[in-house]
Amino acid sequence: MPAALRQVAAGLSGPAARLFDQAAAALESGRGITGGEGWTRALEAYYPASALRPEDAAALRLLGSSLGASDRQEQVKHLNLCRERLAHLEGQAQDHAGRYGRVWGYGGFLTGLLVVLVLF
Amino acid sequence: MVREVGRVEAWPEVLSAFPRGLAALLETAAAGFPGPLEEIRLRQGRPLMLVGAGRDLAVTPAGRLSSDLAQAYRPTAEDLGRTVQLLAQNSLYAWEDEIRQGFLTLPGGHRAGLVGRAVLERGEVRTLKQVGGVSLRLARQVRGAAGVLLERLARAFPGPRPPSLLLFSPPQAGKTTVLRDLVRQVSEGSPTLGWRGLKVGLVDERSELAASFGGVPQLDVGPRTDVLDACPKAQGLMMLIRSMSPDLVATDEIGRPEDSLALQEALGAGVVVAATAHGGSLEDLARRPALRQLLGLGAFQAAVLLGRSRGPGTVEAVWDLRKGAERIDLGEAAGQPPGAGSQRPDRPAHGGELSPAAGRTGGSTLRPAVAGDRDRLRIHPVARGLAPGGSRAQRSGGAAV
Known part of the structure; x- marks a missing residue:
């Protein structure tokens, strides 16, 4: 999982890359930390300074509870569900151009994570 | 040591x-x-x-x-x-x-x-x-675990290479530990035994023998050992024979029909085989079709029963399969412990409600058993086509007099 997160981070730039890097670092440094805990820690550190709305963060938090915790088929299902949720939120944010860009960006990096998990 | x-x-x-x-x-x-x-x-x-x-x-x-x-x-x-x-x-x-x-x-x-x-x-x-x-x-590497066994094999099977052998035992008797050390020593070579270092191909289907991480063995399996990690045994054996020209191939827990075919290929190519299998006696092995076939074909020159009579890894008996399963005398020296080792000697015992000394078995668990004079199997499982349900004495390797 840390390697997958790093790989996704390397393909991104800006704040989203930091989120993935932080999640990878949390998993690499902590003894007994699950994938979901590492992801949540990184998200909570990153969220206050980001342009994420609470509902965006909630969707990403929900993803954390399943990250790395099931087989490939289930992982793909969870990632697709999260992508759909973010796409829905994107629609809601159409009138906020700045946020639109960010939300669209998260949908994009989740595609990256999905590809990495499927290929790993 | x-x-x-x-x-x-x-x-x-x-x-x-x-x-x-x-x-x-x-x-x-x-x-x-x-x-x-x-x-x-x-x-x-x-x-x-x-x-x-x-x-x-x-x-x-x-x-x-x-x-x-x-x-x-x-x-x-x-x-x-x-x-x-x-x-x-x-x-x-x-x-x-x-x-x-x-x-x-x-x-x-x-x-x-x-x-x-x-x-x-x-x-x-x-x-x-x-x-x-x-x-x-918990995995463990015990350097010297195969020492006494190799010494006895070198004496019984003189030549530049060890014999093809099958290590067998019930679960948790040290098969993997002994095989790992055997691979290491064969790969390193031993002037005392008259063996130069050999190229070893190791198929480590369950990543237990070499504990490879990122393609590199984390446990010492010797300088001339090539490891195929997490690879199905039969496929891996064939790949190694074709690509790495090994002198000896080793793998853990054989028993499927495809394992038998791959090992026959190895033997046909003149490669020495070292493998392990579950079983409490030669008769147990002969009840499993793939192993029965291998034994019947004379695939192994030696069979080694490991046990726990003196802790995991105890060499309980060795048979020379070239001579119709003749039991090899392990000698008086075999009763001597080859050395001592213990887990976490640097850690003081504390905190338990039991005395740390209670139940301690005493150091290394890899001592050879003392065997009697050349014992012979009363029933050779291959030659007699043993039917399932042999007596307990027949099933026990140590009681096969």
Whole structure:
């Protein structure tokens, strides 16, 4: 999982890359930390300074509870569900151009994570 | 000289496979365990236990050891769920093949057996869900574990190479440990035994023998050993023979029909074979079709029964299969311990409700047994076509006089 997160981070730039890097670092440094805990820690550190709305963060938090915790088929299902949720939120944010860009960006990096998990 | 390495250094990586609270309990309890620790057993809602030195003890919520199971900490569903995630290094999706077979191998070669609810797809197990039990077997490297065995084999089978051999025993008798050391010593070579270092091809299907990580063996399997990690045995043997020109190929736990075919290919190519199998006697082996076929074809020159009479890895008996399963005299010297090793000698025992000395088996567990004069099998399993259901005495390798 840390390697997958790093790989996704390397393909991104800006704040989203930091989120993935932080999640990878949390998993690499902590003894007994699950994938979901590492992801949540990184998200909570990153969220206050980001342009994420609470509902965006909630969707990403929900993803954390399943990250790395099931087989490939289930992982793909969870990632697709999260992508759909973010796409829905994107629609809601159409009138906020700045946020639109960010939300669209998260949908994009989740595609990256999905590809990495499927290929790993 | 026998020297046990690996577990002291590996302890932090073993503990990192458990959630923090559980890891703290285990660390405290293991420090007081009376003897070499072999297994950690988690069963949901039932006593957390440590196993080793022929006994199991419960771990209390305070991290103490107790023989009273009622005092034990009982792992929760969350404990089990988190443990499985951590065992899989938070990447359960990357371990599908292993989970389907019911185990995961950690860095260091430690093996976690899993039980739970099987999820089927077209009649085949796709994965395990709701894992309700984990058995973590601690890997160990014991340098010299195969020393006495190799010495006896060199004497009985003079020549520039060791004989093709089958190591067999019931589970947890040290097969993997002895095979690993045999591979290391054959790869290094031994002037005393008259063997130069040989090229060894090792198929490590379960990543237990070499404990490879990132393609590099984490345990010492010798300077001339090429490892095919996590590769199915039969396929791996063929790949190694074709690509790496080994003098000897080694693999663990053979028994499937395809293993038999691959080993026959190896022997046909003039390659020495060293393999292990489950079984308590030659008769047990002969009941398994693939092994029966190999024995019938004379694939192995020697068969070695390992046991626990003096701890895991005890060489209980060796047979020369060229002579119709003639038992080889292990000699008087075989009764002498080749050395002493112990687990975590740097750790003082503390915290247990039992005395750390109680039940200690005393150092290295890899001593050869004293065997009698050339014993012969009363019934040669291959020659006589043994039917299932032989007597207990016949099934016991040590009683085959």
